[in-house]
Amino acid sequence: MKGMSMDNIRGLILAVSSSVFIGSSFIIKKQGLKKAGSSGPRAGQGGHSYLYEPWWWAGMITMIIGEIANFAAYAYAPAILVTPLGALSIIFSAVLAHFILKERLHIFGMLGCALCVVGSTTIVLHAPKERHIESVKQVSHLATEPGFLVYFWVVLAVVAVLIFRYVPRYGQTHLVVYIGICSLMGSLTVMGVKAVGIALKLSFGGMNQFKYFETWIFTIIVIFCCLLQINYLNKALDTFNTAVVCPVYYVMFTTFTIIASIIMFKDWNSQGGTEITTELCGFITILAGTFLLHKTKDMGKSSSGRLPVYTSPEPNTVSESR
Template sequence: MGGAGGRPDFYVGLGLALASSAFIGGSFILKKKGLLRLARRGRVRAGQGGHAYLREWLWWAGLLCMGVGEAANFAAYAFAPATLVTPLGALSVLVSAVLSSTFLNEQLNVHGKIGCILSILGSTVMVIHAPQEEEVSSLESMAEKLKDPGFIVFAVCVLVSSLLLIFVAGPRYGRSNVLVYVLVCSAIGSLSVSCVKGLGIALKELFAGKPVLKEPLGWVLLVCLVICISVQINYLNKALDIFNTSVVTPVYYVLFTTAVMTCSAILFKEWQHMVLDNIIGTISGFLTIVCGIFLLHAFRDMPFPPDLLPLFLQQSRADLHASWRSVDRHQSCQHRPLLPSEDKGSQSAEEEEEEEG
């Protein structure tokens, strides 16, 4: 936790990261409430290609909350290490799940909650074991990294896969599979984070008095960022309009985190010096994420609410106690010594049976 700021900078970064999670988690609820109000009014829904949400103040409030949260998250990286800030983004999933059950009356079964926990744990393990990003101090060095063949191939793959998801998979599976639109948001979001990092470097140089405004790279990154954010907002709204917030939020968090880490690893060459334990940790975290997504997506419609679990346990416990009592009575009858009165009673019963015979 080195640096000139020391511990005060650490606590500032921690506070910004926590505030970011709260704002981002709440933004999903506000945007979903706005979309539901539009649906009740009979407007064309976002999932059907409508854009009436642009005239809904609740949706704009959610967008403002998301903007504040993203800004706080971006600022947190300047004060606290990435291994602290990035895992705390998982708190936005918990905030959204709690608020959705309170204000949206959405249900998430036991399998979904286990999937959320596994996804958060897997993402956290993956981030902890991921290497630190390489320091980029100028737009010139950023430009050199953007020209790297590996990053160019990655960017082309992201664009081609996003176009296929939008124009091929979207019309067929967009309303039945939550991964279609969320994958578009996550893939494009990985490029937007790279643009944000480049613009952050440009702002640092601008504050240092360098003629950054004359550099074309800064303007290119700004235009790309606006395009990426517009695509993210559009398809995230479609996913929120079609599926439950408790499902969209964790899936989006997991896929977005994975895409961003992959993009950063390719852009900054972070994987070249990884030790074996970090490689194993990263792979284990990714497999845990896959298991969490499977539980969330495969069993999301299974009618098994958490309220049934205590009743099931109570019934099992009652049956177990009843069986124990019957066994105890059987054993006590077998091993209990005979009293004199019981001996006489048994003898008289035997004599009566002989007389009747």
């Protein structure tokens, strides 16, 4: 194990704090969506009555605080270190959902939480050091290399197909449709957030980066992607069980973000095969934990013993199992 740099330690502290706030926000927002759904059209059916619900706004504020901490973490540490720590928000939200929303967390769910912690620890101990960047123009150069440009346009094309073709048909019954949109756009959001975070860090250090148009382009990309994510995450939370939304979102978001980071920032170029393999094992351990959390969410509720994979109850049925 190599020693962690001070920047990585700062990023670690910020990422853990972020997970606590974000994990709590899922539960608070869910409460707001449930209250709004009892007096108007549900968000999953296109309603926006949750905008008048104080609980939903409390959840949004909590999430914003968490995202600010996460934003700062990306300025100090590589995405391969920061993003997998989102597993801690899964644990926190699953435990809160167990006690507050009565979405039971069984023994295998607890084992899943433990696996998430082990996997996260493994990645933290073997994560690459942050790449030294002296200007936002350097980030812009990385973002316009052929490899990342291909990734960028493929993501936009897939998201467009999901929104215009699959959301109307399968959005209410297949979680991966909503979460796929959030996760793909989220990977672009993180790359933009990292660029803006680096610009802020350098600007506070005396090198103004906001005189470059590239900084503002990255800022616009972040705002657009965030708004799209919030919209479809609300639909997912209102339609499906919170204990399922959080881990599935985490798995897909983390996977796409790590892929985007490897392509754009070339995080693995400075590491050997052993370190990369260890990080992959840590990530697979986290995936196993989230899989357990998902597969056991309905344990004890169904007499048939069958557990749904990525689907919600029938579209016209509203029940506590959601």
